[in-house]
Amino acid sequence: MGIFDNLFGKKEQTQREEKQIPWIPLVDMAQLDEVAEKSKTRTQLIFKHSTTCGISRMVLNMFTESYNLNEEKDIYFLDLHAHRDVSNAVASKFQVMHQSPQLLIVKNGEVSFHTSHGAISDINLQEYV
Helix, strand or coil: CHHHHHHHHHHHHCCCCCCCCCCCCCCCCCHHHHHHCCCCCEEEEEECCCCCHHHHHHHHHHHHHHHCCCCCCCEEEEEEECCCHHHHHHHHHHCCCCCCCEEEEEECCEEEEEEEEEEHHHHHHHHHH
């Protein structure tokens, strides 16, 4: 069986540990004031995701796998299709043009950094948090 193990990979090698992000669902416009207020003492991240876009799904998977997300920040997840009004409010409140997928980093009540699409996977998140 050794040759088949090498050819097809051993079972324990093919199973990857799923990383779990402690997402906070962003579902209400009132939460944006909370995000801004909390950002004065703790970095806040908003990940805007389109559930119907393959690129957004790919970036979300890469984001989940790539970053060591610890307790130093709160991470909000915004489903654009379910909460389009909240997405529009994010763009207005934080003065950032809507994109999808999009990552916003909020500090001291304002967006200190934002990026979208594949560039989300390219950044060193620790530099901005």
